[in-house]
Amino acid sequence: MTDKVIELRGVQQRFHARGTADGYLTAVQDASFTLAADPPQVVSLVGQSGSGKSTIARNVLGLQKPTAGTVTYGGKDIFNLSRAEYDEYRKNVQPVFQDPYSIFNPFYRVDRVLWKAVKKFSLASTREAGEALIEESLEAVSLDPGRVLGRYPHQLSGGQRQRIMLARIHMLRPAFVIADEPVSMLDAQIRKMFLDILLDFQREHRMTTLFITHDLSTVYYLGGQVMVITKGDIVERGPVSSVMHEPSHPYTRLLLDSIPQPDPANRWTTRIKVDESPDTDTTAAEAPEPRPLL
Numbered sequence: 360m361t362d363k364v365i366e367l368r369g370v371q372q373r374f375h376a377r378g379t380a381d382g383y384l385t386a387v388q389d390a391s392f393t394l395a396a397d398p399p400q401v402v403s404l405v406g407q408s409g410s411g412k413s414t415i416a417r418n419v420l421g422l423q424k425p426t427a428g429t430v431t432y433g434g435k436d437i438f439n440l441s442r443a444e445y446d447e448y449r450k451n452v453q454p455v456f457q458d459p460y461s462i463f464n465p466f467y468r469v470d471r472v473l474w475k476a477v478k479k480f481s482l483a484s485t486r487e488a489g490e491a492l493i494e495e496s497l498e499a500v501s502l503d504p505g506r507v508l509g510r511y512p513h514q515l516s517g518g519q520r521q522r523i524m525l526a527r528i529h530m531l532r533p534a535f536v537i538a539d540e541p542v543s544m545l546d547a548q549i550r551k552m553f554l555d556i557l558l559d560f561q562r563e564h565r566m567t568t569l570f571i572t573h574d575l576s577t578v579y580y581l582g583g584q585v586m587v588i589t590k591g592d593i594v595e596r597g598p599v600s601s602v603m604h605e606p607s608h609p610y611t612r613l614l615l616d617s618i619p620q621p622d623p624a625n626r627w628t629t630r631i632k633v634d635e636s637p638d639t640d641t642t643a644a645e646a647p648e649p650r651p652l653l
């Protein structure tokens with residue numbers, strides 16, 4: 360066993376908001392769940408836009424301190440870690456975001472993101488060892504080092520940029536990957552490749568992934584466990600197969616009904632009605648201390 364466990368207990372996240380009765384918007388109500396590194400697993404968090412998914416990702420990554428409740432790692436509150444402990448946490452808990460373009464500096468070649476990881480986390484003692492590590496990791500995510508190294512971010516496709524982020528994760532071997540809508544901008548073929556790489560990371564490198572998405576078909580492909588969130592509330596959780604086949608919450612059934620049917624004999628004619636969160640103008644109730652993303 361390992362003490363690598365991330366635990367959310369009663370996490371609530373409120374933001375100042377104009378246009379609400381009390382001046383606040385509650386993005387996350389009372390979220391509690393545990394992510395364990397052992398055994399490695401895939402846990403999906405699925406819900407519509409605005410349901411609070413990314414806020415939870417930011418809480419887990421230590422980028423946003425919850426207004427109530429705790430996020431602990433190995434029993435310690437991650438917002439009370441020393442600098443060295445937080446660095447160790449962030450080595451073990453790595454993000455992948457929807458739009459990797461924002462991670463890259465357009466003026467530098469993409470190699471820099473990988474070299475920064477090698478240097479920051481002392482992954483290699485010589486330049487040659489660093490080069491070998493980078494090449495091995497690019498190949499592990501089906502990228503040809505000769506084709507991507509030396510290029511600028513705009514010279515790569517979105518799928519290639521996403522896989523560079525996966526190569527970075529392959530080098531760091533974190534216990535946890537926090538993947539926030541990582542495939543929503545990718546086409547079906549690259550999406551499948553990306554999901555297969557995450558599943559390989561679980562099987563071969565024993566990484567646990569928190570996979571955040573609005574797309575139930577992606578959740579179905581990944582398997583594992585799923586938590587369904589609506590309006591900041593986790594309303595259902597369990598193994599993907601049982602939640603998909605025997606949903607117990609009306610919102611889960613609504614999400615399932617929203618999956619378009621490709622069968623022409625079973626055309627998707629009904630209009631989907633999903634409650635929108637009130638359209639409000641919000642700002643953080645508590646300004647988080649800015650921390651570097653990578």
Ligand SMILES: Nc1ncnc2c1ncn2[C@@H]1O[C@H](COP(=O)(O)OP(=O)(O)OP(=O)(O)O)[C@@H](O)[C@H]1O
Binds near residue numbers: 408409412414
């Ligand atoms: N920093 C912030 N300041 C103010 N309000 C915020 C902030 N971050 C999120 N919100 C609000 O909190 C709610 C939940 O947002 P969040 O980004 O967590 O949802 P989401 O489920 O990830 O949506 P999407 O899938 O569209 O990214 C939204 O109403 C959003 O406007």
